[in-house]
Amino acid sequence: MESFAVNVIPPKVTVLGCSGTYAKPGGACTGFLVQSPRANVWLDAGPGTLANLQQHIEISQLTAIVLTHEHADHWLELPVVYNAIRHYVRCGQIPVYGTRGTLELAKKMCPALEEAFIWKIIADRSCQRIGDQNWKWSKTDHYVETMASRVDVGESSFIFTADTGPNWDINQLGESVSLAISESTFLADREHEGILHLSARQAGELATKINAAHLVLSHLAPGEEGERHTKQASQMFNGRVTVAAAGDQYIF
Template sequence: MKLTVLGCSGTYAAPGNPCSGYLVQSGETSVLMDAGPGTLGELQRHIRLEDLDAVLISHSHPDHWVEVPVLRNALRYVLDRSGVPLFTTAETVKLISAACHEQVSPTFEMSTVSDGSEFTVGPLTVRCSRTDHPPETLAFCVDDGERRLAYSADTGPGWSFEEFGGPPIDLGICEATFREGSPQALDSAASGGGVHMTACEAGAMARRSGVGSLIVTHLLPGADPLAAAEEASAAYGAEATVASSGLVREI
């Protein structure tokens, strides 16, 4: 399996770094996992849109899905494609439908998924797990029969990769929006937490879950990636990588 980070900027896009979007490939199968603003252009650096097999959207926050109506423009009006499977939460289905003027079909074949949902895309099995984040948010575990990759989407520290059960996860992509002790982290904790993780919480969660290797992502624009890497690595007990647009990882 191959992961390509298209964009990973938390909350809003940064110069040269779109919001959340990850390309997962296995053999001839290509899946787009989240489609935040700016990810459509980056996606085309790596695949032709004709070759996109499915879209997974984790939740209804706009930094994770607003490229979908623009992707529909490309598929419907230029490439004449239809029936592209799109899996997401009930609330996100409604928002995407509204943004496409209720004309999602026939371009996308939308499926509502929720905690515990399992489906296949070609040779890949995808499992969903509800995270610790205010709107219904789904983490995804993608399994090609040999290797497992898991993406936390957005989550507070009340969720972990352990929720997927099964064999160990080879590659974990975990959000690490905040730095430990930062004003945003303190504000989040003071209001009850459960929105995002710090790099330290992400590293500790990955360590507890026995994740083989860790990429931390969804840092706020302007955050210091080296400091986040140090914080996550210390808690993980091994070197964690900070995501960046264009990062490729084979597992």
């Protein structure tokens, strides 16, 4: 039966870009492709991720776009994919789940926004079913309204912290997830600076709180050394730790 064959494909996340703040040479800012048998969701559209997305799917195969917040490194491919949809790609409007602040900026850059997208505003504790993916959002501890995401597909689950400082309670998104992708912008020596981002050590703490099976560190600022991030996260978390790289795929 076709339905059986479809259901045995495990959901997966592909890294489209993972540089924090600005892209490293040859890199791209934050973006992931979350795929399950019945949905292809582009989670954060950071600069550089549109090119990488098309190495995996065509734009017309997108089920939805989710944007965690309005900082430029997380969404600025949207006005570019807007061009593509309006002038070249044959597809219907794509649903975009994003914050009110992101929508206000997007309207300025995409004057006929509704021709390409159907915007649905997300806020703290919003939930949405996208294809066979159940999404839930939680407002983080960041400079602008920012939504961390949890995605459940059957028994599989995945949490993405988006950008956050240490005062966000990750357990608002539950626990026992297969995969956690956490921001890990710097190392523990900068924790005292009060920056609303996480250190690798703090990312490890979050992964322990939600009993994650696998922690992926992302959003490292350019120049940060991945090995040191892995080491510091592993001091707080006993599970598997990986530093994200564009093109990596994780089954969850």
